[in-house]
């Protein structure tokens with residue numbers, strides 16, 4: 001990796017090997033525009049492209065990532081190699097330096113127009129834990145679980161940018177005494193997930209195979225799929241999650257391109273059930289990802305989930321999502337499902353961390369939690385290995401619970 005002329009500590013999560021894309025504005029320049037994070041600065045992408053690479057300017061003109069996502073993998077790699085050159089070639093220092101904005105002065109926006117939103121259920125440990133709690137006495141994994149990545153269609157219009165306040169949802173639930181009531185959720189939860197952002201669409205009637213994953217998927221972000229467990233547990237039979245999940249889903253502002261995750265690619269876990277050919281990735285390049293998350297509740301780390309243990313990869317989720325010929329659109333977002341590991345401190349939701357509320361978490365500030373209280377703030381961060389022993393950051397997704405209106 002070439003060195004940048006910017007003065008950035010070698011272990012900075014937004015070093016020269018990361019270069020995630022986002023949309024930002026500043027008080028001095030309130031219009032939304034594309035940025036690339038580098039250290040504690042944001043590169044004003046459109047301004048520099050106009051100066052140094054006019055042929056790329058239309059794809060990065062903003063005010064969102066939509067045009068860049070739609071431009072496809074050739075343009076994605078041209079933009080990334082241009083940005084790398086601008087930030088490493090000393091001859092560009094003055095011209096490019098004039099278009100660096102301190103990240104602390106920027107307000108980050110939702111980076112792209114979310115087309116469709118799909119949420120998977122790809123962690124064997126999470127599915128096992130939830131199966132035990134929601135369906136006691138039955139096999140925790142349903143018979144289909146190891147044959148296909150289970151998912152459901154969520155609500156694209158309620159995907160919100162990091163920092164957006166999350167109003168406690170109201171809904172119908174059944175109490176322990178069997179009484180059906182309506183009111184603010186009493187079991188409001190988080191789900192720490194990785195999101196995949198689709199760039200290039202696909203036509204109706206054509207499936208996207210495992211090896212075409214990187215032709216269509218632009219990159220990844222962090223997702224907190226807020227979940228109201230009391231609403232969910234009562235409503236979900238037989239069609240799956242509905243209002244218990246659709247009130248808000250937060251995404252991180254920085255989209256890390258797949259190209260930045262080369263050093264993070266790992267083999268997925270061994271598959272214990274033979275897969276049908278469209279999902280069988282034994283002979284394809286692996287798309288397991290060594291992404292390490294941290295979940296903080298009011299500043300205290302409560303979990304460290306790891307994506308590398310996920311049974312299903314992003315490539316398999318995409319292949320399954322289009323196996324019936326469903327088309328893809330630029331801006332489609334699909335999330336992995338809650339990332340939970342074997343260990344109790346690797347669980348990506350509070351329902352697992354508190355075991356359905358039976359084992360409250362003790363926080364270092366002396367308080368305890370089963371589910372979220374009003375005013376609680378949840379921050380999910382993540383890193384992945386980069387080239388040459390460096391660390392690549394995915395940034396953070398943040399949200400605070402507001403009282404029910």
Ligand SMILES: O=C(O)/C=C/C(=O)CC(=O)CC(=O)O
Nearest residue numbers: 120121130131134191337338
């Ligand atoms: O097992 C169930 O009934 C449902 C579990 C979920 O909460 C589904 C979900 O949102 C997927 C996930 O995040 O893993």
Ligand SMILES: [Ca+2]
Nearest residue numbers: 119191225337
């Ligand atoms: Ca979820």
Ligand SMILES: [Mg+2]
Nearest residue numbers: 211212214215
């Ligand atoms: Mg390919």
